[in-house]
Amino acid sequence: MAGVIALEHVSKRFGDRVALDDVGFEVRSGRLTGFVGGNGAGKTTAMRILMGVLTADSGQVLIDGRPLDGATRRGFGYMPEERGLYPKMKVLEHLAYLARLHGYDDQAARQRAQALLERLGLAARANDPVDALSLGNQQRAQIAAALVHDPEVLVLDEPFSGLDPIAVDAVVAVLKERAAGGVPVLFSSHQLDVVERLCDDLVIIAGGTIRAAGEREELRAQFSTSRFELSASDLGWLRAEPGVTVVDLTDGEVVFDADEATAQRVLGSALDRGPVARFAPVTPSLAEIFREVMADSQEVRA
Amino acid sequence: MSATSFPVRSTSPRPPRPTVVRLVTLVARREILAHVRTRSFWVSTAILLALVLGGILASSFLGEKIGQPPKVAAVPEVVAHVEAVGLTYVEVPDQVAAERAVRDKTVGAAVLLGADGALVVVGLDAWPTTVAQTLAVLPKMQTLEPVKTDEGMRFLVSIAFGIVFAMAAVTFGMTIAQNTVTEKQTRVVEILLSAVPTRALLAGKVIGNSVLALGQTTAIAAVAVLGLVVTQRDALLGQIGAPVAWFVLFFAVGFVLLASMFAASAALVSRQEDLSAVVQPVTWLVMTPYLLVVFFNSNPMVLTVMSYVPFSAPVGMPVRLFLGEASWWEPLLSLVVLVASTVLVVGVGARVYERSVLRMGTRVRLGEALRAR
Numbered sequence: 001m002a003g004v005i006a007l008e009h010v011s012k013r014f015g016d017r018v019a020l021d022d023v024g025f026e027v028r029s030g031r032l033t034g035f036v037g038g039n040g041a042g043k044t045t046a047m048r049i050l051m052g053v054l055t056a057d058s059g060q061v062l063i064d065g066r067p068l069d070g071a072t073r074r075g076f077g078y079m080p081e082e083r084g085l086y087p088k089m090k091v092l093e094h095l096a097y098l099a100r101l102h103g104y105d106d107q108a109a110r111q112r113a114q115a116l117l118e119r120l121g122l123a124a125r126a127n128d129p130v131d132a133l134s135l136g137n138q139q140r141a142q143i144a145a146a147l148v149h150d151p152e153v154l155v156l157d158e159p160f161s162g163l164d165p166i167a168v169d170a171v172v173a174v175l176k177e178r179a180a181g182g183v184p185v186l187f188s189s190h191q192l193d194v195v196e197r198l199c200d201d202l203v204i205i206a207g208g209t210i211r212a213a214g215e216r217e218e219l220r221a222q223f224s225t226s227r228f229e230l231s232a233s234d235l236g237w238l239r240a241e242p243g244v245t246v247v248d249l250t251d252g253e254v255v256f257d258a259d260e261a262t263a264q265r266v267l268g269s270a271l272d273r274g275p276v277a278r279f280a281p282v283t284p285s286l287a288e289i290f291r292e293v294m295a296d297s298q299e300v301r302a
Numbered sequence: 303m304s305a306t307s308f309p310v311r312s313t314s315p316r317p318p319r320p321t322v323v324r325l326v327t328l329v330a331r332r333e334i335l336a337h338v339r340t341r342s343f344w345v346s347t348a349i350l351l352a353l354v355l356g357g358i359l360a361s362s363f364l365g366e367k368i369g370q371p372p373k374v375a376a377v378p379e380v381v382a383h384v385e386a387v388g389l390t391y392v393e394v395p396d397q398v399a400a401e402r403a404v405r406d407k408t409v410g411a412a413v414l415l416g417a418d419g420a421l422v423v424v425g426l427d428a429w430p431t432t433v434a435q436t437l438a439v440l441p442k443m444q445t446l447e448p449v450k451t452d453e454g455m456r457f458l459v460s461i462a463f464g465i466v467f468a469m470a471a472v473t474f475g476m477t478i479a480q481n482t483v484t485e486k487q488t489r490v491v492e493i494l495l496s497a498v499p500t501r502a503l504l505a506g507k508v509i510g511n512s513v514l515a516l517g518q519t520t521a522i523a524a525v526a527v528l529g530l531v532v533t534q535r536d537a538l539l540g541q542i543g544a545p546v547a548w549f550v551l552f553f554a555v556g557f558v559l560l561a562s563m564f565a566a567s568a569a570l571v572s573r574q575e576d577l578s579a580v581v582q583p584v585t586w587l588v589m590t591p592y593l594l595v596v597f598f599n600s601n602p603m604v605l606t607v608m609s610y611v612p613f614s615a616p617v618g619m620p621v622r623l624f625l626g627e628a629s630w631w632e633p634l635l636s637l638v639v640l641v642a643s644t645v646l647v648v649g650v651g652a653r654v655y656e657r658s659v660l661r662m663g664t665r666v667r668l669g670e671a672l673r674a675r
Contacts, residue, residue, distance in 0.1 A: 053492050053660050070499065074319065078496045084489030088336065100328050101497040103317035145493055150316055 003029045003064045005050065005153060005184055010059030012045055018208050019045045023059070025203045025213045027153075027186045032179045034199030034216075035188040036290060042208040043188040044081045047157050050186070051078050063153075074102070077151030079159055083142045087131035091141050092117065094130060095148045102149035109148075116144045120170055135162055143171055147178070154178060156187040160194050172198050196286040204293050211293040216286075223289045226257045231278035232270050241266060255282060325498050329506020330513065337477060337514055347518060350469070351525045358529030361458070371432035372410020374423075375403040379415040387436050389413075400424070413437070453600070459542065460599035460621045463549055464592035466522055467617045470553070471560050471588045474515035478507055478561050479568035479581050482659070486572050491659055500656045508561045508648075515557045516550070523550055545620040548633050552616035552640065559612060559644040560588060562651035569658040570666045580665065591617040602627055610636050612643040 005027040012020040020042045027033045037043050048054035050061055052073050061068040085094055095113035096106075104112060117123045120140045125133055130141060139162050146156060154175070160168050168191075175198070179185050189195050195202070202219055204212040212219055227247070230238075235254045239246055243262040248255040258266065263281075270276050284292070320328070337343055376384045376391040377400055384391045392409060394400045400412035404426050411430035416422040423434045485491040494503055523546045530539040563584045571580050591614035598604035599621065608618030609628065615636045622628040650672070658666040 048492075051492070051496060053495070071319075074497055075316070076496055078493060080489045080492045082489045084485075084491070084493055086336070086484070086490055087488065097328070097332055098493065098497065101320070101325060101494070103320045105317070108317070149497070152316075 003184075004062075005068070005186070006062045006065075007046065007050065008060050008062060010046065010049055010056045010061070012049065012054070012057050020049070020056070021208045023205070023208070023210055025210055026201075027184045028201065029184050030179055030182045031200040032175060032185045032187070032198055033201040033203060034195035035186055035203050035205065036190075036192065036195055036286075037188075037205035038294060041205045043205060044157055046205070047081075047155055047186070047188065051076065051155055053080070075152040077146040077149065077154045077156075079142055079146040079156040081157040083138060085130045085138070085141060085145060088129050090127050090129055091122065091133070091144075092126035094141070095144055098145055099148045104149065112148055112150075113144070116148055119174060120144055121167065136164060136167060139163055140167060140171075143174075147174065151178075152183065154183055154185040154187075156185070158189060159187050160189055160191050168194060192285075192287045192290055202286070204290060206294055212289070219289060220283050223284045223292060226259065227255065227282040227284075228258065228263045228266075229253065229255045229278065229280055229282050230266070230270060230276065232276045233274050235270075237269075237273070238266065241269070252277075322499065322502050325502040326506045326509060329498065329503055330510035333481065333507055333510030334514055336481075337511075346473075347521070350518070351521060354522050354525050355529045358526060359533060362533035362535065371436050372430075374433055375400040375409040375412040377412075377414055380413045380421060383421065383437070384413055389433065389436055455538070456599055456625060459545075459624050460595045460617075461592075462526075463545075463617050463620050463624075464595040466519060467549075467553060467556075468589055468592040470515050470519050470522075471557060472585060474511045474518075474557070475560050475564040475584065475588065476581070477514075478511045479564040479577060480574070481507065482565050482568035482655075483571060483574050483577050486569070486659060486662065487574065489662075495660065500659065501652050504562070504565055504652055504655050507565060508558060511561055512554070512557050515561075516554050519553050520550055523547075542624055545623040548623055549616060549620040552619060552633075552637065555637070555640050555644055556612070556616040559640070559647050560584065562648045562655075563587070566651035566654035566658075569655045570668065570671065572662050572665075576665055587613050590614065594618075595621060610639055612640045612647075615640050 006024070007026075008024050010020055010023045011018070023042065023046055025033075035043050035047070045054065049056045050068075052061075052068070052070060063072060089097070092110070092113050095116065096109040099109035099112050100106065114123070114126065117126050120143065122137060122140045122144065125137055130138060133141060139159075143156070143159055146154065146159075156175075159171060159175075163171065172194070175185055175187070179200075187199075196216075199216055201214065202212070202216050203210060212222075214222070231253045233252060235249060235252070238244060238249070238254055238256060241262075243258055244266060245257040246254060247257060256263075256266075267276065267279050270279075371389060373390045373392065374384060375394045376389075377394060377396060381391070381393055391413070392403070394403055394412075397412075397414055400414060401424065403409045404412045404424060407426070410425070411433045412424040413433070414422045414424060421437055423430045423437065425433075485494065491503075498506075527539065527543070527546065530536075530542070564581060567581045567584055568577060571577055591608060594604060594608055594614060595617050598608075602622075605618055605622050605625075605627065608614040609622050609632065611618070619628065619633050619636050623633060654668065654671045657671040
């Protein structure tokens with residue numbers, strides 16, 4: 001079973017454009033790693049290099065510390081950014097064909113394909129040609145194609161785009177099961193709410209460089225060190241408090257930046273003045289972290 | 303198996319990686335099935351076979367009819383003569399009646415007796431050659447060497463080999479080329495190559511389409527032989543049997559060579575729209591033997607060169623064998639040349655394919671794909 005997949009110091013240029021600049025991150029066994037970034041940030045390029053579809057100008061891809069070779073990659077499951085299946089082939093047959101290429105005999109290949117289609121709610125379309133399916137269903141077929149051979153590592157480029165919420169749930173369930181089985185899973189997505197709900201680890205990329213990477217909760221903590229919210233009846237005095245920057249003050253509720261000690265002192269003062277309804281550090285949502293990282297990276301570029 | 307019992311987690315061990323032979327077989331099988339399941343394949347094959355059989359039957363039928371002299375009108379003085387050479391005739395009383403019959407087109411020509419006592423054959427507006435030849439007294443003929451194939455047959459057979467080669471090679475070569483681009487365009491190639499080594503994928507595609515091309519060519523050869531048997535042209539059959547067998551053998555090797563060139567060329571582009579430009583050189587290479595054989599089938603020098611150049615040998619050598627212009631060892635030597643160049647070209651083709659098939663976007667330059675990394 002694969003352990004850790006790592007990109008180390010990976011750089012790639014396309015002509016004058018730097019697509020990836022010294023990119024490094026890890027995808028750990030049994031964890032869902034969300035790969036987030038804006039359009040053209042370098043997600044797809046990094047995933048293609050991981051899969052060996054593209055060669056890096058420098059840097060390397062490692063599996064458990066060893067360079068990743070073609071033979072090892074053959075155990076991976078991959079969903080490319082641009083969807084690709086034979087348009088005229090029947091869905092079930094196509095999936096069974098891919099399973100056979102991974103070593104399953106004819107019967108096992110068909111059974112796996114059939115079962116996976118049922119899991120993804122596509123069994124009714126099993127004998128339709130791929131190009132007769134709606135885009136959402138083609139998407140499900142594509143995900144099935146990446147999963148049908150019980151891959152040792154999963155690399156999925158935008159697996160959720162174009163899926164309705166029910167399909168998203170079905171795919172999320174399957175991916176979680178794979179991860180629980182010890183498979184490292186890397187997926188990119190624009191849908192930050194899905195990433196937030198699903199991923200254990202997070203990699204944020206912008207402008208070809210990694211801006212943030214780590215466990216989701218760690219990142220949240222990292223981006224939430226200094227912000228607190230406080231609900232009480234009288235809050236106007238807070239503006240004059242030293243070491244406090246008020247971000248937002250509405251009737252009975254304030255959001256402010258301060259270090260931990262100052263915040264505790266503020267809480268004490270507030271309790272002296274009257275009852276406190278709520279006091280908590282503000283945990284940023286993934287979308288907020290993402291925006292913050294993006295804003296930083298734009299400053300860097302400008 | 304119900305959905306819930308599906309082992310999503312790898313509770314059961316994964317199967318061992320398939321061997322390269324198994325992978326190549328799987329890819330080839332898919333290529334063949336994808337092709338034979340289309341209606342157009344069966345329709346075009348049926349039309350092709352019908353044309354071949356029809357052509358042979360028609361040529362046999364027409365050949366008999368055109369060679370035969372028409373019915374003639376004969377005046378009483380010449381009836382004995384006309385009957386002696388076996389012409390079909392109607393007896394007419396005099397020259398006037400004979401000429402009227404020619405004008406009415408109830409006969410093809412009239413046979414009269416001239417003032418000098420010699421026979422006169424009268425046609426309407428064309429020389430009545432066949433009748434005249436039938437009535438003529440020819441000297442006896444002999445040859446020192448065995449009789450060579452006559453011009454018409456030489457032309458027909460050469461063109462037949464040329465057409466069958468060019469058609470089968472272009473049809474199935476383009477199938478490979480289109481499949482290669484489809485795989486690139488839909489990116490299915492990225493998924494395939496995450497399971498299969500590049501060379502195994504290429505080998506499977508080439509072998510699958512070669513089986514199809516060879517199958518169709520063998521079917522054409524079989525139908526041609528059948529046609530000759532049915533029309534009882536045993537002499538021609540004896541002459542053409544061995545060249546046809548050699549043709550199938552040469553084609554089998556030659557197509558592998560061409561197929562790898564088609565695949566490598568197609569791998570350079572990412573869109574169907576760009577395909578025709580990039581496969582054009584290969585298409586010309588396939589059409590050249592056909593054009594050469596049409597224009598130079600009576601030029602032994604050109605045919606000899608053709609029969610050794612790998613791209614045209616599948617046409618050139620069988621034609622020379624049919625014409626009796628090649629010694630027994632020549633097809634063997636040519637086959638060795640062909641096999642050697644096929645090995646070489648497949649090697650280069652695989653290299654180009656390997657370096658280009660994952661490069662999306664603009665066309666990959668050939669030199670770039672060939673250059674060592």
